[in-house]
Amino acid sequence: MIEQPVTIINSLGLHARPAALLVKAASQFTSEVKLGKDDMFINGKSIMGVMMLAAECGSVLRIRADGPDEAEAVAALMALVNQGFNEE
């Protein structure tokens, strides 16, 4: 199991569109993916869960993966967040 923190940089935060992108990316891996903010962790493959985090711009998202492709999964999700989901 690995975990990495990443700061949300797009100004609108983790709203529906970025949440959908994260969930789609996470679903491509066989590892279990969890996303957390503060002390709340949710299933990274569930869009409702991801939106419930309400991770605003500037907040820290913790990406946790457990499974055979955990390193790739965390790297892919980190990359998405660091690109600001191609939003402002």
Added chain:
Amino acid sequence: MSLCPRDFLERWQEVLELESLTGDISLDRRLPNADLASPGLALAGYTARFMPDRMHVLGETEMSYLASLDASARRAALEGFLSHDLPLVFVTKGQDVSVEFLELARAREVPVFRTQLKTAPFYRAIKPIAEEAFAPRTTTHGSMADVYGVGLLFVGRSGIGKSECVLDLIERGHRLVADDVVQITRRGKDVLIAQGHELAAHHMEIRGVGLIDIPALFGIRSVRQQKRVEVVVQLEDWETAKDADRSGLTRQENTILGVSLPKVVVPLNPGKNLTVISEVVAMNHLLRMMGIDVASAFNQRLILKMKEQRGLREYLQEDFE
């Protein structure tokens, strides 16, 4: 599909109150298009913008104009008019047509039909018939059902379960329009109408059972002759369904005959209740049509909440008290 003068006589004689004044002449020639025109100015000699490939409608204006001419001018006008290779001429309001007119028409092999309808009602009655005959159409492999009044067109690879899905919908009281072969016709610019092949007549093939007769099994209320296509439901295998929407924010579209329709991609795995999903797709479409967009309303709430949190965080960060 195309149209020939005989079709009017055989299929719409009563509606259009038609008779042929030129017998069997040129009844089977294909009409070039669905357009109609009244040739007023062409009869008067101005033929610069004359469209000879249209069906021509002679109303009281044209006929009384012809009657007002002296014999030689009338003959010249008629010869000029009929010298174009006209596909079909209508005379409205049951007006008398001179022997001279009909002889010239026969010589030119132009069919002349008389209707008892007045000109304006005749135009109103014949236009939809002609346009329907020339409407762009295509045939799709899929299943079409009316779910809560919303026309859902199910598409997807052979064997994925389109027919089974529609069968389940019928069982729940929705209505079958067509299975397997769906004929789609465009009305106007943006309406697509689906119907089944007349041979299929609401029969379906269910794997393992064979051919079944839907109205015989489920009653006449289980079928519908035609329905506007409103949403395309694309069924995909779970593994390959890459573009399934997760938020409902992105609108996918499918273009048929130049008309773009909302498309919903549904990934399938064993045990998935596609029937309920289809009902929800239909109801969601109705909500959207009423201006209620659930996904974006939800997203606005989420964005607002995050904005508040961000404001609070920034306020506290600068607070060194």
